[in-house]
Structure formats: C-alpha cells, structure tokens
Amino acid sequence: MSKYDVVVIGSGPAGYVAAIRAAQLGLKTACIEKARNKSDKLALGGTCLNVGCIPSKALLDSSYKYHEVKESYATHGIGTGDVTIDVPAMIERKDAVIAQMVGGIGGLFQANGVTSVEGTGKVLAGKKVEVTAADGSVSTLEAENIIIAAGSIPVAIPPAPVDQDIIVDSTGALEFQSIPGKLGVIGAGVIGLELGSVWSRLGSEVIVLEALESFLPAVDGQIAKEAAKVFKKQGLDIRLGARVTATKTSDGKVEVSYTHNDEEKTETFDKLIVCVGRKPMSSGLLSPDCGVNLDERGFIFVGDHCETDAAGIYAVGDIVRGPMLAHKGSEEGVMVAERIAGHKASMNYDCIPSVIYTHPEIAGVGKTEEQLKADGIAYKVGTFPFAAIGRAVAANDAVGMVKILAHEDTDRILGCHIIGASAADLVQQVVIAMEFGSSAEDIGLTVFGHPTLSEAVHEAALAVNGNAIHMP
Numbered sequence: 079m080s081k082y083d084v085v086v087i088g089s090g091p092a093g094y095v096a097a098i099r100a101a102q103l104g105l106k107t108a109c110i111e112k113a114r115n116k117s118d119k120l121a122l123g124g125t126c127l128n129v130g131c132i133p134s135k136a137l138l139d140s141s142y143k144y145h146e147v148k149e150s151y152a153t154h155g156i157g158t159g160d161v162t163i164d165v166p167a168m169i170e171r172k173d174a175v176i177a178q179m180v181g182g183i184g185g186l187f188q189a190n191g192v193t194s195v196e197g198t199g200k201v202l203a204g205k206k207v208e209v210t211a212a213d214g215s216v217s218t219l220e221a222e223n224i225i226i227a228a229g230s231i232p233v234a235i236p237p238a239p240v241d242q243d244i245i246v247d248s249t250g251a252l253e254f255q256s257i258p259g260k261l262g263v264i265g266a267g268v269i270g271l272e273l274g275s276v277w278s279r280l281g282s283e284v285i286v287l288e289a290l291e292s293f294l295p296a297v298d299g300q301i302a303k304e305a306a307k308v309f310k311k312q313g314l315d316i317r318l319g320a321r322v323t324a325t326k327t328s329d330g331k332v333e334v335s336y337t338h339n340d341e342e343k344t345e346t347f348d349k350l351i352v353c354v355g356r357k358p359m360s361s362g363l364l365s366p367d368c369g370v371n372l373d374e375r376g377f378i379f380v381g382d383h384c385e386t387d388a389a390g391i392y393a394v395g396d397i398v399r400g401p402m403l404a405h406k407g408s409e410e411g412v413m414v415a416e417r418i419a420g421h422k423a424s425m426n427y428d429c430i431p432s433v434i435y436t437h438p439e440i441a442g443v444g445k446t447e448e449q450l451k452a453d454g455i456a457y458k459v460g461t462f463p464f465a466a467i468g469r470a471v472a473a474n475d476a477v478g479m480v481k482i483l484a485h486e487d488t489d490r491i492l493g494c495h496i497i498g499a500s501a502a503d504l505v506q507q508v509v510i511a512m513e514f515g516s517s518a519e520d521i522g523l524t525v526f527g528h529p530t531l532s533e534a535v536h537e538a539a540l541a542v543n544g545n546a547i548h549m550p
C-alpha cells in the first residue's frame with residue numbers, strides 16, 4: 079500500500095493548488111482525479127479548466143470580439159467588410175485553450191513532485207483512500223492527511239431533463255456547433271447570463287426564464303438595476319418570476335411550458351440551457367465509517383479552517399460552504415496545505431471578489447448596500463460613472479459605474495461594486511485595499527495614473543466623502 083503525507087481527491091482549482099502547495103512544503107503528496115476529456119485523456123483542472131471558468135471565458139472572448147468588430151469598429155472609423163463567425167473553429171480554439179491549461183497542471187505536478195493518480199477516490203476509515211481505476215482495478219493509498227476537493231455538479235430539474243443535445247446543461251452549452259436561432263436559458267444567475275451573452279452576441283434570440291422575482295439578488299441593488307437595463311438594451315429578454323413546469327422535445331426543437339404573472343405560457347426553442355445552480359459532488363465519496371459528515375444541504379461539514387469531523391481529513395472548494403468560486407477553493411487549498419505543514423494559515427472570507435463576465439462585467443467584494451441596511455451598519459456611499467472617465471469614453475466603452483461603501487464613522491471600506499468594462503480587474507484594487515483595512519480616504523489619497531479606467535475607483539472613493547473632482 080502506497081503511503082503519503084497528503085492525498086488530495088480531485089484536481090480542480092481547490093485540489094490541484096492544495097497538492098502543489100503541500101508538495102512545495104516538502105510533503106509527499108498524491109492527487110487523485112477521475113475525469114477524462116473528449117479525447118479520453120486524464121482531465122486535470124476540474125470544472126474550472128475543463129467545463130467552467132476557462133472555456134466559458136474563451137467563448138465569451140471570441141463572441142465579444144465578433145460582436146465588437148460588427149457593432150462598434152465603424153465608430154472608430156474602421157471598415158471591416160463582411161464579418162463572419164465559424165462556430166466549430168471557435169469551439170476548437172476553446173478546446174485548444176483547455177488542453178494548454180490542463181497540460182500546464184500536469185507540468186506543475188511533475189515540477190513539484192506531486193504524484194498524479196488516475197481513478198475514483200473514496201475515503202475509508204483509518205485515513206485510507208480506495209482508488210478505482212477506469213478498468214475496475216482497485217488499489218488503496220494510505221495518508222497522514224486527506225484533502226477532499228471533489229467539487230460540484232450541475233443541479234438537474236425534473237421538468238427539463240438534460241439530453242446534452244437539445245436540452246443541455248452548462249457543459250453542453252460549451253459545445254454547440256452552430257448558432258441556435260432561438261435559445262432558452264433557465265436561470266438568470268452568473269452562468270446563465272454568461273452563456274446567454276455568448277450566443278446572443280453571435281445572433282441567437284435569447285430568452286432567460288428566472289423563477290425568482292428579483293434580478294441578481296446577491297448583487298448590490300443599484301448595480302443589478304443598471305445591469306438589467308444594459309442587458310435589455312443588448313437584447314437579452316430576461317423574464318423574472320417565470321417558473322418552468324414542463325418541456326417537450328420533437329423535431330429538433332423544445333417546447334417549454336412555464337408560469338409567468340399567473341398565466342400559463344409556452345415558448346419553443348432550438349436549444350435550452352438549464353443552469354439553475356450547482357450541488358456538491360459528495361455521493362459515493364465517503365464510506366459511512368470514515369467519520370466525515372455532511373451538512374443538511376449535502377456539503378461536507380467543515381470548521382473555519384476546512385477541517386472535517388475526522389481528524390486529519392479536510393475538505394475545500396465547491397464541496398464545502400461558501401461561494402462556489404475557483405479562487406475561494408484555491409485559497410482554501412493553500413490554507414489547508416500550510417496548516418498541515420504546521421503553519422498558522424487562515425483565510426479572510428470577507429474579502430472574496432465575485433464577477434459576472436458579461437460585457438460590461440459586474441464585479442463586487444464585501445457588503446452590498448442592502449446587506450449594510452439589513453445589518454443596521456451606518457455607511458456612506460460614493461459612486462462614479464464611467465461616462466465621466468476619459469479613457470472609457472476614448473474606448474467607446476463608458477457604460478456603468480463604480481460604487482464604494484464605507485463605514486459612516488471610521489471611513490473603513492466595507493464593499494465595492496462595479497458594472498463596467500474590466501470590472502473584474504478594477505475590483506481587485508479595492509479587494510487589496512480592504513485586505514489592508516483601508517479607508518475610502520486612503521484610496522482618495524493614492525495617485526492613480528491618467529488616463530485609466532482605475533480613475534473611476536479613485537473618484538468613487540473620493541465621492542464617499544464628497545470630494546470627487548470630475549463628478550458630472
């Protein structure tokens with residue numbers, strides 16, 4: 079039986095990062111992965127690299143370039159003639175991007191001395207991990223420490239069973255070989271909006287059916303309201319309070335029945351994407367006597383430092399509480415590896431940025447205005463529009479705003495919410511500021527380069543205390 083200091087189950091952004099950090103710290107480490115890709119090769123990198131963050135961004139980038147050339151190059155005086163899109167070539171490029179990144183993880187494992195083990199891992203009692211290979215053979219690894227990073231899978235809903243042909247989940251939506259004339263999306267969350275945007279930019283008529291009455295309830299209300307306006311202008315038809323009750327596929331199309339404003343309605347689509355959330359991948363992962371427990375929602379129950387109820391067994395990433403985000407899982411992976419190595423690492427869950435990669439992007443960190451109100455915290459607000467930022471106007475990309483929330487008495491920054499071009503990168507400036515406990519005045523006193531989009535962050539911070547210079 080092979081013996082390791084650390085055995086990691088799952089090679090997604092939580093697991094592979096944990097494995098590399100553990101190996102860097104001198105621990106003998108193995109990482110078990112069961113997934114295989116379209117070419118039947120080991121698929122390191124988890125959901126994020128293979129069917130999540132990276133492929134969706136590859137398609138968002140391709141579709142945005144197409145859209146930009148068609149819709150806004152003329153404004154810059156650039157003539158382009160007939161612009162075409164070759165969807166199979168776009169999908170092939172996406173696959174090449176994945177292959178490059180997956181290969182990169184294999185290389186990092188080799189460079190750091192992580193043993194890559196192919197197969198399905200199961201945690202047994204006594205800190206043993208049973209590995210079942212694709213050919214059915216079974217082996218057992220013994221570990222001083224186990225890190226479970228088995229991730230998550232899409233939630234299925236009975237009225238819309240996924241066939242990965244006409245009714246697809248987020249994975250199937252990354253594989254369309256032609257542009258659907260009419261595309262339905264169930265769920266107006268991050269994934270639904272991103273995938274809806276991809277195909278809308280390429281020319282699909284997109285209707286998004288969302289059961290909730292409010293749009294992007296986790297996003298700051300002012301930003302969500304602005305987003306709803308922008309998406310409507312882009313042609314995304316988002317129907318709130320629309321509950322899907324049944325689907326019927328025939329002749330290569332799907333008829334969707336749903337209730338909306340107390341009325342029964344139907345809509346027929348060429349493709350339907352179901353993206354109503356993700357659930358932890360915990361089934362078949364734990365033997366009943368291994369000592370690891372699940373919470374009431376099926377996530378592995380962990381404490382503040384990702385320790386499970388069994389000594390020496392940890393869980394990180396989508397399979398535990400907290401936002402289902404790649405960077406959250408990676409930081410948990412680093413924290414756990416360092417704690418196993420005897421360091422006192424911990425992680426700041428109050429400073430995790432989240433992004434929706436539409437155009438404009440929507441990014442936020444910390445508390446929303448609604449949360450501050452609900453918590454009874456006295457706050458000040460500074461907002462600044464990109465329409466008053468020279469660089470944004472020069473780029474013909476001046477939609478949206480930066481909003482910063484600070485404590486009324488201490489001026490400490492409590493949250494930042496942005497809708498606009500490059501919001502994902504801009505918000506990171508405030509994430510760093512918050513990590514260092516900055517006040518809005520600290521950002522206001524910082525020199526920002528001109529002309530940059532970042533000046534909107536500077537001006538919003540100044541606006542918190544009524545000192546913005548270019549406020550229209």
Ligand code: FAD
Pocket residue numbers: 087088089090091092093110111112113121122123124125126127129130131132134197198199200227228229230248269359362363394395396397402403404405406407435
């Ligand atoms: P996963 O990435 O799910 O990896 C878990 C791995 O464990 C998988 O490879 C799985 O095969 C393996 N595994 C499971 N069980 C076993 C077992 N028993 N034995 C061996 N291996 C096993 N997040 C962001 O932060 N930014 C984004 O832009 C973003 N975009 C997304 C877009 C889409 C379309 C989707 C679906 C998700 C997106 N996410 C994004 C979410 C992100 O992908 C996840 O939060 C992240 O992948 C979770 O990492 P993880 O390591 O916990 O799990």
